[in-house]
Amino acid sequence: MNALFKPKLIAGNSNKPLAAAIARRISIHRGEPVELVDIRVERFNDQEIFVEVYENVRGEDMFIIQSTSNPANDNLMELMIMCDALRRSSAARITAVMPYFGYARQDRRSKARTPISAKLVANLLTVAGIERVLTMDLHAAQIQGFFDVPVDNLYAAPVFALDIAHHFPDLGAVTVVSPDVGGVARARELAERIDADLAIVDKRRAAPGEIASMTVIGDVRDRVCVIVDDICDTAGTLVKAADLLLGHGAREVHAYITHGVLSGPAIERVTGSQLKSLVVTDSIEPSAATRAAPNIRVVPIAPLFGQAILNISNGTSVSSLFNSGTLGPIYEAFYPAAA
Structure with a gap:
């Protein structure tokens, strides 16, 4: 799939500065401008979320950058609705880039008659059309197994x-x-x-x-x-x-x-x-x-996530980023001696 060699980034409202920083890092790596896809995310008077994508995404490799942090429910719903909009617009593949995965602390039944909310969220994202998840430092590593799609868990x-x-x-x-x-x-x-x-x-x-x-x-x-x-x-x-x-x-x-x-x-x-x-x-x-x-x-984690997105899009190893030696050149601007 040739389209997968040029990732397209789209961002919700949870962490726009990080999304913009990731786009800048990918621009540096690729040697050409990579902009966030133009999108409108707004709320009706009753707080229903509405999403409109202004660019053609047919056949594109889409990465939705959205942490499900506070307000967790709003950000999670935004993520799923953006995914639905992209899926109905014939995107080739949709990856959820979730630097912070909310509900991860509810990964097991701590006592009787309690939910496993992390599993429920995994089900919701998969049904919405997410085909891959990129996250960092999951609270419990077994959450990767809650998904029936590939999960790349980066480490800080x-x-x-x-x-x-x-x-x-x-x-x-x-x-x-x-x-x-x-x-x-x-x-x-x-x-x-x-x-x-x-x-x-x-x-x-x-x-x-x-x-x-x-x-x-x-x-x-x-x-x-x-x-x-x-x-x-x-x-x-x-x-x-x-x-x-x-x-x-x-x-x-x-x-x-x-x-x-x-x-x-x-x-x-x-x-x-x-x-x-x-x-x-x-x-x-x-x-x-x-x-x-x-x-x-x-x-900053934009250098780490920018490189991970490029590796996923190009079909190369993400686990190589677990190594400090690999990250040294990526973080050269912050830690010159590490490069």
Whole structure:
């Protein structure tokens, strides 16, 4: 299918700056302008969503860039309606580029008579006509199996490894910390990439949302601790983990989080905490308060997603982007020494 060698990008309202940045990155790689497809997404008075695509997309390889972040339901519905519009316009293939996959935390039945919403969302997207999904750091890896279409799950760890190597000259003093037992695999992967020690914060909950006790497994005395996790929502656990690590003798505490949901009191908690820095990606569009926070920094993922879209469109490997060495040249403008 010759059309698949030139991807066409279309964006919803969830994260337009990221969509524009991805288009710019693909333009640089291709050596020719790649613009977002002209589209109208609006709401009727009763908040029904209406979509109109102004360009011909017949036979095209379409990539819809849309995170299902807050407001999750509106953004999810936008994504499905855009997909339906493209499918009825005879697009050759439709890929959902979802840097942040909402509802991923509801990936299993935690108690009786509860839903598995992540599976429901997978069914909805597939029925709407999505033929492939490109996302990053799914909350649970098994969500890939909820889909009956290919799912490419990118990882922020290689980008974080480049960032840590750039900002922490003495990697020998760094200890990577998982904020709970469930995130050990993610923390171990990053620790292996930068050849650092690993520690774990063991968290016991008295009730949902209430932490009864936290203990540190591993030696963090006089270490530069880097907490790594996929989602930071209200930042309560993150701030308490930082206090705990410092109480156990850590020299300073930083955090690297893929998806900065940062809802409710999160920004205020982070800025008022002992965290030296919180690094998030722009998988969710950072708010003005997030960008203004003195100890919060945003790492761009447009280079990573731009290259992934090109690889999918050209039929080449996406897993090559799991390697920090492959990403070095792509992120040369941000981390010159890594190229």
